[in-house]
Structures are given as C-alpha cells and as structure tokens.
Amino acid sequence: MSKTTVTQPLKNYIGGQWVESETTRYEDVPNPATGELLSQVPISTRADVDKAVQAAKNAFASWSETPVVDRARIMFRFHHLLTKHEDELARMITLENGKNLPEAHAELLRGIEMVEFACGMPTLLMGESLPNIARSIDSHVLRFPLGVVAGITPFNFPVMVPMWMYPIAITAGNTFVLKPSERTPISSVRIAELLKEAGLPDGVFNVVNGAHDVVNGLLEHPDVKGISFVGSQPVAEYVYKTGAAHGKRVQALAGAKNHHLVMPDTDLRRAAKTIASSAFGCAGERCMAASAVVAVEDIADELVQLLIEESNALVMGNGLEEGVDLGPVIRDSHLSKVHDFIEKGMAAGADLVRDGREDAKEKEAGYFLGPTIFDKADAEMVIVSDEIFAPVLSIMRVKNFDEGLDTISRSRYGNGATIYTNNGKWGREFVQRVEAGMVGVNVGVPAPMGFFAFTGWKQSFYGDLHANGKDGVEFFTKKKTVTSRWFEDGDTSIGSQKVFVK
Numbered sequence: 024m025s026k027t028t029v030t031q032p033l034k035n036y037i038g039g040q041w042v043e044s045e046t047t048r049y050e051d052v053p054n055p056a057t058g059e060l061l062s063q064v065p066i067s068t069r070a071d072v073d074k075a076v077q078a079a080k081n082a083f084a085s086w087s088e089t090p091v092v093d094r095a096r097i098m099f100r101f102h103h104l105l106t107k108h109e110d111e112l113a114r115m116i117t118l119e120n121g122k123n124l125p126e127a128h129a130e131l132l133r134g135i136e137m138v139e140f141a142c143g144m145p146t147l148l149m150g151e152s153l154p155n156i157a158r159s160i161d162s163h164v165l166r167f168p169l170g171v172v173a174g175i176t177p178f179n180f181p182v183m184v185p186m187w188m189y190p191i192a193i194t195a196g197n198t199f200v201l202k203p204s205e206r207t208p209i210s211s212v213r214i215a216e217l218l219k220e221a222g223l224p225d226g227v228f229n230v231v232n233g234a235h236d237v238v239n240g241l242l243e244h245p246d247v248k249g250i251s252f253v254g255s256q257p258v259a260e261y262v263y264k265t266g267a268a269h270g271k272r273v274q275a276l277a278g279a280k281n282h283h284l285v286m287p288d289t290d291l292r293r294a295a296k297t298i299a300s301s302a303f304g305c306a307g308e309r310c311m312a313a314s315a316v317v318a319v320e321d322i323a324d325e326l327v328q329l330l331i332e333e334s335n336a337l338v339m340g341n342g343l344e345e346g347v348d349l350g351p352v353i354r355d356s357h358l359s360k361v362h363d364f365i366e367k368g369m370a371a372g373a374d375l376v377r378d379g380r381e382d383a384k385e386k387e388a389g390y391f392l393g394p395t396i397f398d399k400a401d402a403e404m405v406i407v408s409d410e411i412f413a414p415v416l417s418i419m420r421v422k423n424f425d426e427g428l429d430t431i432s433r434s435r436y437g438n439g440a441t442i443y444t445n446n447g448k449w450g451r452e453f454v455q456r457v458e459a460g461m462v463g464v465n466v467g468v469p470a471p472m473g474f475f476a477f478t479g480w481k482q483s484f485y486g487d488l489h490a491n492g493k494d495g496v497e498f499f500t501k502k503k504t505v506t507s508r509w510f511e512d513g514d515t516s517i518g519s520q521k522v523f524v525k
C-alpha cells in the first residue's frame with residue numbers, strides 16, 4: 024500500500040516529520056467489512072497539539088510570504104500526484120471506511136475538485152480597488168491569510184472532507200493542522216506524504232490524530248485563528264460555541280435529515296431508483312443521503328413497492344469486491360445504535376416494510392445492515408426527527424404539496440431536500456419555499472460542486488461563511504481596506520478632507 028505501512032500504529036505528522044504521540048492510549052482501527060485490524064491510532068494529548076501548532080506557526084511566516092502563484096503550483100503538483108495514486112487512495116478509503124470502490128473513487132474525485140478550485144487561488148485572492156474615492160485618494164481591499172488554522176473531520180469522507188479545508192486554506196497562505204476522524208485516520212497519512220512529495224514546505228500541513236483532547240486543545244489554543252469542523256450536530260454546536268468563545272472564526276457543518284418529496288406526476292420508477300441510491304449509497308453514511316421520503320398519498324403504495332424492489336436488487340458485501348453496492352456501517356457500536364433506532368421505529372408504530380437486519384444474518388463478520396425501510400412514519404417519530412446515519416429510510420404520507428412542505432419544515436435539520444416532479448411550477452415553488460440549504464430538483468444527492476459553497480441551514484450548520492467555493496476563500500482570509508493619498512515633493516497642503524465628511 025503506502026510506504027507508511029498501515030499495520031504500524033499511526034504517528035502524528037508535525038513539521039514534516041512522523042512523530043510519535045506523547046499518549047499511552049491507542050484505539051484500534053478495524054476494517055468495517057471484516058473486523059480485521061488495520062492499524063492503531065494514537066489518542067493524542069494537548070502537548071501533541073501544542074507541538075503541531077508551534078510547527079505551523081513557525082512555518083507561517085515564510086509560507087504566507089510565498090507568492091500565491093508558487094503556492095498554487097504546489098497544488099498543481101499535488102493534483103498530479105492524487106490522480107497518479109487514485110487507485111491506491113480509493114482502496115485505502117474502502118478499507119478504512121467500508122464504502123465500495125466506485126464510491127471511494129467518486130469521493131476522491133470530489134476532493135480533487137477542491138484542489139482544482141484552490142489552483143485558481145491567484146484569481147480568487149484578488150482584492151477590490153476603487154481609485155479617486157475623493158480627490159487624489161484611492162481605496163483598495165487586500166486579503167491576508169488568518170495564520171494557523173485547523174480542520175476537524177468526520178469518518179464518512181476521510182479524504183474528501185479534509186479537502187474541503189486544507190487546499191483552500193494553505194493555498195491562501197495559512198498553515199494547517201488536521202485532526203482526522205479517529206475512526207478513519209489512515210488515508211491522511213498518505214495525503215501528508217503526497218503533499219510533501221508535491222513540494223509543500225515542512226510545517227504547512229500537520230496531522231494530529233486523536234479525539235476530544237485534540238479538539239479541545241485546538242479550540243482553546245491562542246495561536247489557532249480559525250476552525251473548520253464537519254461532523255455530528257451536537258459536536259458541531261459545541262465546537263462552534265467553544266471556538267467562538269476563544270475568539271476564533273468557526274464554521275461547523277453538522278448532521279442532517281434530508282427529506283425527498285415525491286409528487287404524483289413524476290416517473291415513479293426513476294424516482295425510486297434515485298432515492299434508493301441516495302438513501303443506501305455509502306451505507307446511508309452521507310450527510311446528503313435521503314433519509315426521509317414524503318410521498319403524496321395516491322402514489323405512496325406504488326412508491327413503497329418500487330423502493331423495496333430497488334433495495335432487493337442491491338448487493339451487500341465487502342466494498343473491495345466487484346459488484347458490491349452496499350458496504351458496512353463504520354463500527355459495531357454504530358450498528359447497535361442503528362438497531363435501537365429500528366426497534367424504536369417499530370415501537371412508535373411505523374411499518375417496517377423491509378428489515379435490513381435479515382440481510383445481515385448471512386454475514387459472518389463486518390458491521391452490515393441491509394436496506395431498511397419504514398412506511399407510515401411521521402415527523403414526531405425519532406426515526407424521522409433524528410439522524411440515524413445508516414441505510415434506513417422512513418416514508419411519510421401526505422395529502423398534497425403544502426402538507427409535504429410543512430412536514431419537511433418540522434425537521435430541525437436543513438442540509439438538503441429534493442423534489443421529484445415533472446411540473447415546473449412545483450419545482451420552482453419547492454426551490455423557493457423549502458427550508459433547506461441545498462436543494463435538488465429530480466437530483467438525489469444535491470451536493471454542490473466545490474466551486475459552490477456547501478450551504479446547510481438550520482441545525483445542519485453553525486457559522487456565517489460556509490465551506491467551499493468563494494465562501495471558503497472568505498473564511499480562510501481576512502481583509503484589509505487601505506485608503507491612501509500621495510503628495511508631490513514640496514506640496515505642503517493638507518489635502519481634501521471630503522472623504523471623511525458625513
């Protein structure tokens with residue numbers, strides 16, 4: 024695999040060196056498809072955080088002065104290495120996360136998109152200017168990096184989500200400390216190696232493995248100026264509040280419950296295929312996965328049947344094997360929580376019309392759950408109000424479009440929402456009125472491409488500037504507005520003060 028073999032306990036990457044953590048605590052990193060041990064991850068300490076932040080701080084002076092074209096050229100070389108090692112990286116993602124190989128390739132490509140975006144940093148960093156705002160006075164706005172910034176990432180996209188952060192951050196002149204998910208820490212090892220091979224100076228990109236202590240160490244560290252977080256809602260809220268209380272700029276992307284509204288005029292088979300792929304792809308562990316369907320009543324029976332048919336056709340297994348559609352969920356502990364949700368859904372009176380626990384009985388190892396579908400759920404049930412983050416889909420029946428919108432608006436989350444319709448009026452109404460930040464019209468996973476921002480609403484996002492796109496550049500830079508006036512030699516006048524007159 025990589026020259027940093029994954030059978031060794033992982034180290035931290037600080038100042039361009041692989042450094043052992045000061046901790047005595049390590050956690051196992053199993054392959055979720057087999058349960059076999061892949062590696063062990065150090066649960067690093069605050070002392071490890073201090074070392075990484077110091078290394079990043081030391082690197083900042085020279086890196087922030089490096090011309091942006093040179094920084095972008097390193098990104099171009101990194102891009103080349105990512106595509107050269109695409110198969111190896113995709114395999115790593117599948118091994119540590121469980122998603123199938125095509126999904127792993129797709130993840131990597133969506134990450135590479137962010138590197139491509141960052142390659143345009145010379146243009147993106149351009150400021151604004153307006154000459155002669157008053158007689159002989161000019162104004163211009165310049166952008167500067169923040170300094171040391173940190174990224175804290177979830178398990179579900181171990182390569183792509185960090186790429187929502189560090190390509191923009193470092194190409195804009197910041198130095199970076201990554202705290203990857205302790206459940207999928209392996210691919211970040213290879214990313215660090217490739218960044219070094221691309222010519223990134225030591226200390227510009229650092230990795231500290233671990234959990235809460237590392238997160239708190241970063242949130243409270245006076246030399247960390249910005250925090251980009253992606254993960255579950257309670258942790259996002261905590262990170263946002265704690266980071267802000269310590270004077271940092273924070274963007275915190277959180278959990279989701281994405282509702283898909285199915286109108287009667289749509290092609291139902293196509294809608295069912297798209298919903299099944301959205302709900303069960305990546306084992307439902309996507310923040311943009313369909314997890315609740317709102318069906319307008321007269322098509323509900325047919326839609327449920329079609330969803331069951333689509334689900335029955337999915338092949339569950341080890342994502343490294345060809346033809347596998349549905350991989351495992353991330354851990355056995357997560358699977359137990361999902362089983363609890365299924366029990367709660369049944370106890371609340373929803374109809375379990377497809378029980379994915381049955382599919383999993385054939386599996387001797389790994390953390391598997393087949394596609395699981397509840398019909399006749401309602402917005403008050405925990406299977407609808409809470410994020411399950413697994414291949415579990417709940418269907419609610421409503422009378423009409425307005426009741427559908429009302430049902431969606433009851434969710435505390437607002438990451439994504441999709442409508443299936445052939446009617447432009449419904450499509451437009453939905454776009455205008457639905458309370459979600461990323462909207463699909465006949466699109467199952469309306470995750471924007473990297474040059475747009477990832478615009479979750481409600482409790483799916485905490486902060487002001489979103490990740491990716493121009494928001495991402497704004498987030499990782501601060502502005503300076505300059506007002507200047509120049510005098511000729513020998514001119515002793517005080518000049519016009521008009522600019523200051525209210």
Ligand code: NAD
Nearest residue numbers: 176177178203204234235238254255258276277278279310
């Ligand atoms: P998580 O919240 O458990 O972990 C995310 C990060 O926070 C990890 O690095 C983890 O070590 C750290 N962390 C966890 N608990 C902590 C605590 N109590 N204090 C401090 N740090 C803590 O999330 P996860 O299970 O790894 O990822 C899945 C979640 O991420 C889902 O809720 C999913 O919707 C969300 N997600 C959201 C988006 C988005 O764009 N909105 C994208 C991907 C994933």
